[in-house]
Amino acid sequence: MKRPTIADIASRAGVSKVAVSYALNGQPGVSEATRARIIAIADEIGWRPNSAARALNGARANCVGLALCRPARVLGVEPFFMELISGIEDVLAERSYALLLQVVTGHRQEIELHRHWWGESRVDGAFLVDLHHSDPRVPEIERLGMPVVVIGHPSESGSLSAVWSDDGEAVRETVAYLVALGHRRVARVAGLPELVHTAVRDQAFADACAGVAEAVTVHTDYTGEEGARATRRLLSAPDRPTAIVYDNDIMAVAGLSVAQEMRVDVPRDLSIVAWDDSPLSQVVRPPLTALTRDIPTYGAHAAQRLLALIAGETVPPFQDWAARLTPRGSTAARPHA
Secondary structure, three states: OOOOOHHHHHHHHOOOHHHHHHHHOOOOOOOHHHHHHHHHHHHHHOOOOOHHHHHHHOOOOOEEEEEEOOOHHHHOOOHHHHHHHHHHHHHHHHOOOEEEEEEOOOHHHHHHHHHHHHHOOOOOEEEEEOOEOOOOHHHHHHHHOOOEEEEOOHHHOOOOEEEEOOHHHHHHHHHHHHHHOOOOEEEEEEOOOOEHHHHHHHHHHHHHOOOOOEEEEEEOOOOHHHHHHHHHHHHHOOOOOOEEEEOOHHHHHHHHHHHHHOOOOOOOOOEEEEEOOOHHHHHOOOOOEEEEOOHHHHHHHHHHHHHHHHOOOOOOOEEOOOOEEEOOOOOOOOOOO
């Protein structure tokens, strides 16, 4: 089927293409009755403005972009991004904005994608996630001049506005809790080491464990498979940890399964803490102690600030609430502490 055009609308409305253009772009030159008739016909035949036309007349796309450099199979099971997107969508829907989501394989592809989106007026702005140290995306986006909100720590966001929470505070609270329970051999199964938020957690964990007999961090790719593999290595060591903190809930659930497979009782022999308190953390047995934060609200705050940027407002960095520890059945005091 041929895509509907302005000429099709003009033919059905019995007016010129110029009149249709005036009506659809909110310009004077046609009566309100004619404008209403043209808009009704456009809706009826499914006409939509193309990106090239929007670029020429400077019209808004009413769409924002989000590129994710994660395997698509991981996104399907990772609660964090699904909850983040739900919060973003709640705000966008109120303003009749759409979210354009695309999975990319690396920073180079993401930079080209942003150039494409912005150059063709496909989006009015975008979110930037998973910041790296000296992230090449930041200076490129600054050069584009596209409104962007970084969902991450402002230390590497350049001049771009950031929405972030203090991951270091959450790590310190968790380690203090485990130490108070008598744990002196503590491990952390972390995410990708090149990510800024991973580095923040790494440093906070090292500082908080300064008085602990043994503390180790193992980096993974956030998948359940890697979380399980890391857990098997840790629990196979002669001086295995008595507590493990996981950087997401998928790895924590996988770690719990490995402990049960190796007949390591949770929480008697091993305490487990998950990061991000999704339903996954609560449906397993025992339910997992978790670092709880309102991820949909986190996404909503980012969306509100991006729309404000698009409207031309000045948007300073915004620090959201840090994750708070929610103790459940997967943590307990050491029997001989």
